Every structure is written in structure tokens, then in C-alpha cells.
Amino acid sequence: MSLIGLPTRATRALDNRVVLISGAHGGLGAAAARACAQAGATVVLLGRKVPKLNRVYDALAQVGSEPLIYPLDMEGASPDDYAELANRLHLELGRLDGLLHCAAEFRGLTPLEHTDPAAFARAIHVNLTAPYWLSQACLPLLKQSTDAALVFTLDDSARVSQAYWGGYGVAQHGLAALMGMLHAELANSPVRVSALQPGPMRTPLRARAYADDQDIQTRDPADYADACVTLLSSAGRGHRGQIWTVRA
Template identity: 75%
Template sequence: MSLFALPTAAPQPLAGRVVLLTGAHGGLGAAAAEACAAAGATLVLLGRKVPKLNRVYDTVAQAGPEPVLYPLDLEGATPDDYAELAERIHAELGRLDGLLHCAAEFRGLTPLEHIDPAAFARAIHVNLTAPWWLLQACLPLLRQAGDPSVVLAVDDPARVGQAYWGGYGVAQHGLRALVEMLAAELAGTQVRVAGLQPGPMRTALRGRAYADDLDPRARDAAAYAGACVTLLSPAGAAHRGTIWAPEPGDLPA
């Protein structure tokens, strides 16, 4: 018997699963993409900035199965564009097991009284209307999977409900309501719906609100990538219908 233990393969709770990831080149999105690929998922990487998507592609391709790039701007996309996306996923990959929504639009703190009406409408659309259009288009395909999971990243309502958060703050409250409403409507189906509320993260979005971020709780987005994997995997059933706000210390290394 050998005295040396053989190396064990890293667990792959997402092996064989196809996951659509929005905001793939953002702070949380890019970190989640690498973690999900390492966990075995085949990813459809959706984002609006092609050069940044390409960089995420290179990282993900080294971590796991070769991903698929899907450049799309949520601001200008129509319901027909999302229907086409679902059709192409079905045609090229044959299935969709998970949808992880990390995309967000925030351009800075502004008093409501002075927000440009078009900017307010854009924030509501990109952060609330567009995610729902996308989900609605993908639900028929998700229903065909054995253990489908929908995960929406949401912000802390106590923070973004304060002064100056504008359309982004309003939309984030709506997104939380969408998680709870959709989870209730799909409670009798196989489709699991959950929200993920990360703690403060050092991302470009947060930097637009805090020029000097001295919050000792702030972590790199990678601290919450494992939570994305959990919610998309069979273990995510424990969080079905909830908005999970994990502490970094509660997450796997």
C-alpha cells in the first residue's frame, strides 16, 4: 500500500450544467464566472463590452469547460432579442440549467430632484425591466432541466434605500420583490429562485458611490463567488425562495 495519498480532484458541483451569466465582465460576474467554470459549468457569458468579455473568456477557458460569448447590451435589448438568446442556447448547447444575473447599472449618487428623466428611466430598465424580460424568455428552457436554478444578485436595501441612490435604488427594491414573487409563483415547479445579497464589495460600481471607501467589511468580489456556485448547485435548494446574505466567513475558501 502506498504511503503517499493520491491527489483528489476538486469537487465539481456544476459539472454538466449550462449556466447563463449576465454582467459577466463586472466585479461579481467575472469572479463568479471563474468559480462556476472551476465547478464544471459550461457558461454563456453575457455582457456589453466585448474586450472585457474576451478577457473573462480567457480566464474561464483555463478554469473549466470552454464558455460561449454573447455580447448584448441590456439597455437596448428587446424581448425579441432575449427570445433569440434562449433559442440559440437551446440550438447550440441543448439545455439551460441555471441563470445567474449579476449585471447592474449605476452612474453615481444624485438627488432625485436633479436626476435627468432619461437617466432615471434607464436605471429602472437595466436593473429591473431587462432582467425580467430575460428571465421570462429563458423560463421555458429552464423548465426542461432536471434541477434548474435562477439566482439574482441584489444590493443591500438598507444602503440603497437611502438618499441619492436614485433609479438604481428604486430598481433594487423592485428586484427583491421580483425574487420573492417569482419564487412563490414557481414554488410548485422544479425551477428554484433565490437572491444573493453580497456584503460590501470592492467593485467599480461601489467606487462610483464611495470615493474613499474605508469600510473594513469590504471584500473582493471573489469572496462571494463560492456563494454563486452554491446557489446554482443542488446545495442551493436550501436557499430556495430566500435572499441569502452570507458573511465571507461562512463561505468555502
Template identity: 60%
Template sequence: MSGASSLEGRVILVAGAAGGLGSAATVACAQAGATVVLLGRKVAPLNRVYDAARAVGPEPVLYPLDLEGASPDDFDELGQRIEADLGRLDGLLHCAAEFKGLTPLQHTDPADFARALHVDLTARWWLTQACLPLLAKSDAGAVVFAIDDPARNGSPAFWGGYGLAQAAQVTLVPMLQAELGEHGPRVSGLRPGPMRTGLRGKAFQPNTDLKAKPASAYAAACVELLSAAGAAQRGRIVDVLA
């Protein structure tokens, strides 16, 4: 996919903006002209991404929120704040993730299992649901789910609730698009190759993980799917190998 797509004048919400892919995509979206709303749990990392995005594009907006503890009402309030303060929302990029490390299912702590399913699936859907009315008002509204593929790493074993949430999103993308129809907001999934991020570092030793690429290698693909150029990928899961 090419990275030449424009987001000039668009408002893009990035969930997990302080993470590996989230931070790289935030800067790329700002560079493409978007006003980016940075959603994340910790203020200090968000501030660093804010500074990087502001240096290359329009001034971003900070919105600290812990997805694990947020309720549907909290997400509805977020949507209302974006509309009141910015007047529009053109794209939503899901990069927030929860992963404790490789563990056999039978030995997984029940709370860790539930937390991974919630942050990696339920909270993503609640946020999407809250944003759909605003996205429907845009002439190019788009939702992009960043989806991991544990099986690509050689085995689907030991990925627990995180792995199950990834599989569920592969089903969610075409299901939601079929319900929204061809004239509703676009829904797609971005399945990048191995990325050198903190999350991946919990499963692989960095000094032996030779296949992993910097998260910035996939940022242009995020921009393209969020832009009007991503219309060709409506309802699809897009595999991107840097």
C-alpha cells in the same frame, strides 16, 4: 454557505459576466464544471473573462448583448440560440447593473433614472422570462438575482433608480417562486456584503472604503445557489457576508 457545490455538465448563463461579481462568478462556475455563457455589452472585457474561465474549466461561450437596448425578442433569440447550440440551460445568474452615482432623486436626470430601472429590473425580468422555458426542462433549473442593499451602507438615500430596482427584486424573488411552485425552476436572491467593484467605486472612495471585500469572496455563494445544493434557498433572499 460552502463553495463545494458541483456544476459538472451544467450550462450557466451569467448576465454582466465582465463586471466585478459577474467575472468572479463566471470563473468560479467554470471551475465547478459548468459551461458558462458570458453575456455582456463590451467584447474586450468579455474576452478577458473568457480566457480566465477557459483556463480552469470547460470552454465558455461568448454572447455580446447590450441589455439597455435589447428587446424581449432579442432575449427570446438568446434562449433559442442556447438551446440550439448547447441543448440545455440549467442556471441564470443576474449580475449586470447600471449605476451613475449617488444623486438626490429630485436632481436625477430622467433618462438616467429610466436607464437604471430598465437595466437593473426590467431587462433582468425580460431575460428571465425568455429563459424560463429552458430552465423548466432542467432537473435543477435556477435563477439567481444578485441584489444590492444600499441601506446596509448606512442610508438608503441618493441611490435613485438603482436603489429602487434593488428593492423591487426583493419582492420579485418570492413572487416569482410562488407562481412557479415547488416543482418549477428555483428562484433566489444573493445579497452580498460590500464589494470592491467599479460600481461601488462610484459611491465610495476606495481608499476609505475599508468594509469592501473583493468580489471573488462571494463567488462560491453564487455557485452554491446555482447548484442543486441551493434548493434549500428556494424563494429566499440570502445574505452573504464574507
């Protein structure tokens, strides 16, 4: 990968690392992808919307990065699809040093009593089952790294425990439990497991819950991108097994 033209940062925290980002065309995913590229990583952009992935690719190329695109719909992908992804990464790049989960599915606030069963199942699958399948498929490759990071992004647990958050809210609690279990099981391995809980961000997901958002604490996702880099880098060792709550 040619890094000519990349701006010089005080710390090239992800030099010589390969980082896979799910939901790479979303608000936080796209911002994290740019920050990871600027920190020296080879970034693999995973998402279901190819035109949006192409825009992120172009943005990274403008700063001298050479990312890779891997289109995948996490709603319809099977465990075999994730195994094929891991195999492709191994064949084409030879390694994987970080996996950052930014993909999320949320259709809006709805009472559980009136939630379509298929919509509830879809929310659980995309927000919990699919990240587990992706993590499981990538773990053998991550374990080959001397210092690998598996990072989940979580919503505010207190907020999504409230009424109307449905399958998305339930899945967020499950994701936090999954992070803790994986940390316990991988504590003696080279794979560090942690999670980032950012503050409120101006994203399409949040807009589906708050049509008229007046929260003055809401920030651009880019304000949390450096926190993603920290957790994916060797500096993330101090957050191993933790949910890191960050407020910009």
C-alpha cells in the same frame, strides 16, 4: 466541452450544467464565471463589452474551460432579443440549468430632484425590467431541466433605501419583489428562485458611490463566488425563495 486541465475541486457541484451569467465581465460576474467553470459548468458569458468578455473568456480557458460569449447590451435589447438568446441556447447547447443575474447599472449618487428623467428610466430598465425580460425568456428552457436555478444578486436594501441612490435603489427593491413573486409562481416547478445579497465589494459600481472607501468590511468579489455556485447547484435547494445574505 473539454474539462482537461481543470483543477480538481472537492465538489464538482455544477458538472453537466449550463449556466448563463449576465454582467459576466463585471466584478462579481467575472468571479462567479470562473468559480462556475471550476465547478464543472458550461458557462455562457453575457455582457455588452466584448473586449472585457474576451478577457473573462481567456481567464476561463486558462483553467481548461470552454465558455461561450454572447454580447448583448441590456439597455437597448428588446424582449425579442432575449427570446433569440434563449433560442440560440436551445439550438447550440440543448439546455439551460442556471441563470445568474450580475448585470447592474449605476452612474453615481444624485438627488432625485436633480436626476435626469432619462437616467432614472435607464436605471429602472437595466436593473429591473431587463432582468425580468431575460428571466421570462429563459424560463421555458430552465423548466426543461430537472433542477434549475434562477438567481438574482441584490444590493443591501437598507443602504440603497437612503438618500441619493435614485433609480438604482428603487430598482433593487423591485428586484427583491420580483424574486419573491417568481418564487411563489414557480414553487411547484423544477426552477428554484433565490437571491444573493453579498457584503460590500471592491467593484467599479461601489467606487461610483464611495470615492474614498474606508470600509474595512469591503472584500474582493471573488470572496462571494462560491456562494453563487452554491445557489446554482443542487445545494441551493435550501435557499429556495430566500434572499441569502452572505458576509465574507
